[in-house]
Amino acid sequence: MHDVTLTTRRREEFIRLDDHLESLAAAYGWRDGLLLLHVPHTTAALTINENGDPDVPRDLLMRLAVLAQDSGYRHAEGNSDAHLKSSLLGCQLWVPLKDGRLRLGTWQSVWFCEFDGPRQRQIWVRHMEDFGVQRG
Amino acid sequence: MHDVTLTTRRREEFIRLDDHLESLAAAYGWRDGLLLLHVPHTTAALTINENGDPDVPRDLLMRLAVLAQDSGYRHAEGNSDAHLKSSLLGCQLWVPLKDGRLRLGTWQSVWFCEFDGPRQRQIWVRHMEDFGVQRG
């Protein structure tokens, strides 16, 4: 298990992970297979979404804030909205590697989603060799 | 990596993938193990949900439209609602295979979720042999 460490700078932001993950793959010599990503935090998440227009992450954060707005939260830390967003988007992803690069759709990137920063955060990365036998 | 190609016919619809996946398994001789499904698009998703009553996918699409309605989106393509739905449901699933058939719960099917069609879409399918040692 290897880590990517991030320092987030706002309460809420999306940070693109593609370069971090490809640097880690280069450092360890991972060429193919899969990466299992796991965020060990309960007020953050991972998602795959568009990498072209910065208004997409901005729109996602804006609308998630509406979805998670306070309608009677009791949790004393006052960050139940962030816990909900973490469960809605999820804290795990699988990313295929090919020749040391992420193999995603043309417009897809992997995003770390901070919902209760700024903080220091981690993404656990586990590399798996391909374990299939692809006949045909 | 193998593909299922779909042509969607509406802006929003759910298309059941079970038969497509079992046909692919038959074509390649996959009997057991797991399928990793990945949608390489940022305005579509995958989900597992009920296969009995067509009103279930209809109700999900109807309510997702409420959740993702425009409250100030800026993304110029005008499809931020579809990007949000993609992140809420996710673009990946793992499906167990047994004797060439999907091994899901009685009422479960795998659904492709179109949120910005009609378009031609792909689902990437990676077959994994079982890699566990199940003692006991």
Added chain:
Amino acid sequence: MHDVTLTTRRREEFIRLDDHLESLAAAYGWRDGLLLLHVPHTTAALTINENGDPDVPRDLLMRLAVLAQDSGYRHAEGNSDAHLKSSLLGCQLWVPLKDGRLRLGTWQSVWFCEFDGPRQRQIWVRHMEDFGVQRG
């Protein structure tokens, strides 16, 4: 494939699975690798979230009820809200094992999410040996 069976006691509740999973691991002698969890139901889900304050699951259930409230559902069983929550949170998780214990973040636990109980429910558990070669 092995099962955890749960009897839920309310229409909606979160049940912490960590102890159930570690007991299963002990019974089968699983020490390391990964567990793939799959809920074979369409009105329940799995999520990873905070294990400290019981107000967190309470707040999540409260706000999910708002998100999934009826704005014209047609499904005759009257539980479309539960189907939507199942798709929003998802029915699958991967959990790393280390020395027979779940390896999660400090505040993370695995939760079974009942949205249409009380019922008897199952969680399918598949153990995978580590299949990576971690160089470097």
